[in-house]
Amino acid sequence: MLATLVAVVDADGHVLYANAALEDALGTSRRSIANTLFQDCFTEPALLESALSGARGNEFAALRYDAWLKRVSHEALPVHVVVAQTESKGEVVVELLPLEQQARQEREERLIDQAQANKELIRNLAHEIKNPLGGIRGAAQLLQMELESRELIEYTQVIIHEADRLQSLVDRLLAPHRRPHVVGDVNIHEVCERVRSLILAEFPKGLRVVRDYDASIPEFRGDREQLIQAVLNIAHNAAQALAERIAAGDAQIVFKTRVGRQVTFGKQRYRLALELHVID
Known part of the structure; x- marks a missing residue:
């Protein structure tokens, strides 16, 4: 009745027992799992093989690591693996704790942090652009006052109009929710x-x-x-x-x-x- 995914394997990794939770997670029956190599159920079999080798050599009482469990007709499931020795010689208990919710939460937190960083970068950039705009516009106005050629005045008017347009764009970046x-x-x-x-x-x-x-x-x-x-x-x-x-x-x-x-x-x-x- 455990919600934790549990398998009992021999020293080489052949499955001796699998509980109902593991059966559901893999999407296959216990009978089909029995006597198969449990490491083949992972995207990186070498990690479990290394853990079982350590268990055979009595190098640890329990070993923990993260891995991905392969499933029938589903994406691989991120799990926290606990490999522990038992009192029965030659048997090892492998517990799998699903990390799907934790992985999803971490992804969402990373996306939120990234969005916040991008927003801050845009705001800082907008401030940097805004500072020299006033000087550009003011210089163009002063220059226009000194000019007599109509063609040259058209160019200064272009500078002034574009400075105003950039100012409007920067204001939208700094307060996008306020400006319709x-x-x-x-x-x-x-x-x-x-x-x-x-x-x-x-x-x-x-x-x-x-x-x-x-x-x-x-x-x-x-x-x-x-x-x-x-x-x-x-x-x-x-x-x-x-x-x-x-x-x-x-x-x-x-x-x-x-x-x-x-x-x-x-x-x-x-x-x-x-x-x-x-x-x-």
Whole structure:
């Protein structure tokens, strides 16, 4: 009636007796276990063989170690093994204490600790990014006040807008539970123009960004900053793919907007949709 898994084996490891708990754990009958080598029931048989060798040489009264017990149609079971001599000569008792719950708890604790460490790392990184942002924005504002060229002022405005966007991103990282998505009216062409300015600022020579807009597209509801980030990621990938053409001076990316009709998203059909193409 013991809940502990118990086997009695001879000095070589042949099973002389197995209790009902061990029978259930292995998923096989005692009759089929009898006279088989018990070490074959483990993923690492050598550990039990070494323990039995020590028992034969009277090197210990009891030996403990952790192992994995193989089971029929189930994953291996982590167990704590206790090998002890008996009063009957040539017989050894092997007790197995399942560690499944303990192993699961340890895994969960490790995952929680890892998640906490990652969260702390992100917060520290966000603080490190936040500190110089104010200086970058302030320097760009001072520089803008000294400039007279409209083209150069556009570049300082890009710096200021991107510093503000990074500030917003850092704030989200520092307090993700407080800041919801900012949903408002979005003009897709304003998004494209912002991305175009950023790409041309990064690749000022050898790259043209061509506009092919459908001016009839109306505003829609969305998160403008996240949409800018998404389009910027795609456009940036396109520019990187054109590295050789940029070096040659004849690279081109096209921003193309159209109205899509009868479009299916996620098994749902929409009468009208926006198509935005970033073409390299």
